[in-house]
Amino acid sequence: PYTGDAAFVPPRQTAAPTPAPVALPGWPLAPEAAATLQGAERNLVVDLGDGIELRLVRIPAGRFVMGDAHGYPDEQPLAAVTIAQPFWMLQTEITNAQYQLFDPNHDSGVYDMRWKDQVDRGYYVNQPGKPVIRVSWNQAVAFCEWLAAKTGRAFTLPTEAQWEWACRAGTGTALSYGDLRADFAEFANLADATTRQLVVTGVNPQPVRNPHPLAAYLPAVFEVDDKTLHLAPPATYRPNAWGLHDMHGNVAEWTLSRYQPYPYREDDGRNDPADLRAERVVRGGSWHDRPRQARSAYRLAYPAWQQVFNVGFRIVAPVAETETAPRADRR
Numbered sequence: 001p002y003t004g005d006a007a008f009v010p011p012r013q014t015a016a017p018t019p020a021p022v023a024l025p026g027w028p029l030a031p032e033a034a035a036t037l038q039g040a041e042r043n044l045v046v047d048l049g050d051g052i053e054l055r056l057v058r059i060p061a062g063r064f065v066m067g068d069a070h071g072y073p074d075e076q077p078l079a080a081v082t083i084a085q086p087f088w089m090l091q092t093e094i095t096n097a098q099y100q101l102f103d104p105n106h107d108s109g110v111y112d113m114r115w116k117d118q119v120d121r122g123y124y125v126n127q128p129g130k131p132v133i134r135v136s137w138n139q140a141v142a143f144c145e146w147l148a149a150k151t152g153r154a155f156t157l158p159t160e161a162q163w164e165w166a167c168r169a170g171t172g173t174a175l176s177y178g179d180l181r182a183d184f185a186e187f188a189n190l191a192d193a194t195t196r197q198l199v200v201t202g203v204n205p206q207p208v209r210n211p212h213p214l215a216a217y218l219p220a221v222f223e224v225d226d227k228t229l230h231l232a233p234p235a236t237y238r239p240n241a242w243g244l245h246d247m248h249g250n251v252a253e254w255t256l257s258r259y260q261p262y263p264y265r266e267d268d269g270r271n272d273p274a275d276l277r278a279e280r281v282v283r284g285g286s287w288h289d290r291p292r293q294a295r296s297a298y299r300l301a302y303p304a305w306q307q308v309f310n311v312g313f314r315i316v317a318p319v320a321e322t323e324t325a326p327r328a329d330r331r
Contacts, residue, residue: 019069019076027064027080029170034241037062037170042243044088046151052097056088057243058319059166066164066264068174068297075297079263081161089158089166090314092234092245093253094143097128099135102146108133111230111309114198114216116205123230130231131251131312137280137304140254140313141273147315158316159271160257160299161264163283167248167296169241174295175248176240182291183224186238188249189287190294191220194229221290230287248294251312252282259301276304286310 029037037060046054060083067078096108108130110122125133135143140157147155158166167176174180177187184190195218199211208215213222228236235245259279260270279301285294288310292298302308 019067019078021069022065022078022080024063024065024080028168028172029062031170031241034170038242046153048098048101048150050101052101054098054315055091056317057091059083059087059089059162059242059316061086062165064165064168065172066161066297067262068295070174071295071297072299074299075262077263079265081165081264083161083165086319087158087162088317088319089162089244090316091239091243093131093251093312093314095128095234096126096130096132099132099143100128102143103139106132106135109309112198113200113205115208116200117203119203120205125231129233131234131246133231133251133312134307134309135254135312136307137254137302138276139307143313144315153317155315155317156273157254157256157313159266160255160281160283161266162316163253163255164296166242166244167240167284169244171241171296174297175291176296177238177248180291180295184221184248184291185224185226188237188291188294189226189228189232189246190224190249190285191218191288191290193220193222193225194227195220195222197229218288219290228287232287247284248291248296249285249289250287251284252286252289252300252308252310253284254311254313255281255283257281259299278304280304282308282311 038058042058044056048054063080063082065078066081068075069078100106108126111125113122144155144157169176195216196211197207198216199208200206201208232250237245239245240247256271256273258270259281282300282302285298
């Protein structure tokens with residue numbers, strides 16, 4: 001029977017186990033070693049016609065430690081992963097103009113304003129030079145198949161391992177440009193001081209001058225100003241050591257890989273594209289995210305059919321053993 005108030009007994013606190021370290025000699029790479037590994041023949045331009053090009057960089061083969069000991073549980077256990085073959089990777093995310101060669105009717109649409117009236121739909125993000133968004137994994141794979149048929153190159157989405165190796169560019173820090181406290185203004189389009197511009201007022205909605213930070217309903221690093229509210233044009237921010245832009249932020253990016261537990265393995269079926277309904281991993285975070293959700297190791301997953309408001313993609317292609325790009329294609 002009830003005999004009165006019982007004293008509160010706090011639950012026992014248990015610390016999460018620290019992931020076992022992975023020793024990999026020579027990792028992370030010194031900047032000079034990363035540059036040497038990439039080599040001299042590192043640029044490829046593919047002409048798609050109508051004045052539209054794909055600019056790719058050569059990502060070398062190598063070994064690295066995949067995952068983050070200080071990250072979320074799905075980024076562990078860490079493992080030494082081998083990238084057996086070099087590959088070409090698009091320097092930037094696929095743009096609306098590039099994607100509309102494949103699907104002329106695609107519309108990346110509008111990003112929301114807060115507190116607006118009904119005159120304006122919001123911030124339009126469908127300009128030709130902006131990264132494409134609201135493209136499902138299935139549509140991104142179909143784009144790669146169309147592109148392969150058009151160019152004769154076997155374009156695909158990058159695997160998770162290819163993506164993280166390319167993003168890190170030899171670094172072992174949380175982000176390729178530093179730790180979570182690093183000033184990202186020159187390096188990445190993330191949730192920052194510009195978030196306040198989401199709060200608007202008036203018949204022709206304009207940002208409120210000094211809104212309360214909570215009014216935007218979006219956590220952000222208000223001490224940093226990256227000068228972009230939502231989508232930035234390609235190459236607005238500084239590239240990593242291998243010449244890749246926007247691996248952190250701007251738009252998150254589909255990978256080929258199914259969302260499966262670590263340790264990562266190439267031969268366990270996670271990179272099989274046949275299952276069109278499985279959850280697939282996106283990487284890199286977006287303008288909507290803070291640095292922790294844009295780390296080199298951060299993983300997020302969506303169903304392959306879902307068109308996500310802040311998710312786009314970039315592409316990769318194999319490098320042939322003896323490949324030397326024609327002089328007209330090297331810049």
